[in-house]
Amino acid sequence: MFEGYFEDALKGYYRHLVIVNSKDYINKVFTIIDDFLKINPRPKIIYGFHPWAYKAKDRLKLFKDRLSDIIDIDYSNSEKFLGQSADLIILDSVNDFRPNYIARLIDMVKGGGLAIIYSDNILENKLYRNSLTRKGIVKDLFERRFILEAKKHRGIILINGDEISFIPYSSAETHRAFKKIPKYPRIPLVLHELCLSSDQNKVLEESLFITGEGKRVVVITAARGRGKSASIGLFLAYLLYKYQEKFNNIIITSPTYYSSQEIFNFLIKGLEALKVKFKKITSRDGKIMKIKVGESRVKWLSPDLAKNEDGDLIIIDEAAAIGLENLDYLIRAWNKVILVSTIHGYEGSGKAFLKYINKLKNSVLLKHIKMEYPIRYAKGDPVEKYLYDVLLLDAEAPEINDFSEMSISEVTQEELFANDALLKNVYGILVEAHYRNSPDDLMLLGDMAFQRIIIAWSDNKPIGVAQIVYEGELEESQILDISNGIKNEGNLIPHRIIKYMRLLEFGRLKGWRIMRIAVSPEHQGKGIGSKIINEIINKAKDEKVDWLGASFIADYSVLKFWIKNQFIPIYLSSIKNEGLNGYSVIVIRPLSEKAKEIAINLSSLLKDKLLRTSHQVYFNLNPLIIVQLLRNTYSNQIADYQTPQIYLEKIKAYLDGKLPYNSVAEASHYFVMKHFLVHKIDLEEDLEASLVARVLQGKSWYHAGLMLGLSSKEVEKKVKQALAKLIQTYN
8 A cells, every 4th residue: 555655765764654543553563564574574673672571571572573674662662772773663662652762763763665654543642741630630732732733744544443544755856965075084985085064074174173272172063863973073083193192081971872872882993993992891791981092092971070081172962962061160160172062952952052163163272064965864854844843842932023012811722832933933932942852842741730831922933931740738648658758749848858858748738830930032131031030920819829939950150040030949959950961949938827837947947058068968069059059048047156266367377378278178167157157258259169169168268260161270369358357257
């Protein structure tokens, strides 16, 4: 039935996607596969599923009995297989229909190949969707749009029950990546021959910019599937072949190890092509952690460890996903930097990153290399087009030409998903304002019922948006479960406060968590976000809500925004969220007396925790963030006890140059503690941040300077200025 279409896809190097949503899914899937096998009798096959889910292994056995050489992948570990490709991908969606898994695995299908998603009913009994359920209620707006878009897009075969929808695509419309090796290449020909497109050849040649004198940054951006990481892997092979002395110690970092594994794979291919001897060092579970060539090495480190590593070159893979604050630090710390990032897709927010790169051009020597052509399939591929449209991978905020009058109103999820242009604009604002996004976020927007959506409008277009989630009002059994370590997916803030702060009564209060609030990047700083919050506060008071809250990864500007709107910091996680690369902060604005009493108590505990553990738990946290937290939390103790005279004399001796800092560290710590507890004077923020970095966190002058964008001498000068003021005030 589809044999001719599959043959055309092979000719045009494009892909088909089949969605089977039927009780008779097995027979229908095998009918499709039989047609595909007539065109490609020996395909490489990847099968995605949850091996522990009900009857999942039984279904896998049915496929293994009919097909040979199936690579089965646990959805939960699918990130480990990034960079792999296959002719046929089969996704078992009987137990779980989750956008992140769909996007990640379909991306592995190469040109001429086929992806199949099969389910008995994508609207029922799905793990991720069930996690969005509260009191038995969950919506299905994402899934219905997924099916509707499949009917509209070419190259997508939808089998819904016994009904088949299919609009054919043609090989005449595709454009395969071509490879044109430069006429006079500076990189050895054997490496150019490993490239699959002219874009990759271009990256090899133009990345040589990094070998020039002085501080330099190379930026490589592209949509998914363009071969960015592979190109950099080949380039590193050349550096180890030609520039061993200059690039003796190279670090690769990324949000997770797996997003960088393709760099290592192609580094090895490049070294082998150049006939360079190397040593591969792996972890116990087989990860390539280091490549050594003579005395030179290429090593992977997490962003936190890479911050303070010394070396000749750092490659930051999926750079948009580690946060602009981390990028700033790394670019200050390293002399040679290569940034590799996806600008559309599900690793990070492209527009915010590109805006950052354009600003960076003003301060460092920078070369920006853009890649256009996919290498796994042809340009114009209909499956890529469908995934971009159905998952809004390239959604952008609307342009507001006439920002004057502004109104704020609430829209329902149904209204939002019924208007595709509005959905793209609203989701585009959320994507551009937050550096970590994933297709799961779109499903959450459509399916989670216990939420409210508030939109700010200007020029008849959305300019800002907030998502509110209902939390709290927990039953005693739920509170007890949380205190005993059982998760409660829909109550993030009560969960943290009950489990980690042991304050059970907080769970009884009624709260609204502002899960996301975002304003179009071009219109931030105009008070739009604050006006949205005021509207939410008015609604919350009308509905007798005890508290409003927010939880976010610690970021200086974000924290300042919430504090400006009179939210009180009450919690800072003790363990970094590795997926989001930061510590979670919780702030609340109490609206009832009981909530205020609890907020003051939690806030004072947070201040005490920061003063006691910044040298240990929060050593890598930005000192400016710690300053904002200390300034805006309450004190639960009075530090008006007598200052030891010896501490005063030691600080004076340090200020006069008679003693080094290490000899007065305990005296400095005493005065800094007293200052933040009593707060009789307002020091300038840069002075307080210097005190926090050197005295509370115990950073060296050098690393304190890196964090604050200052030289070592400038940091010590500010510490001395601050201590002089403190001993005058607290003597």
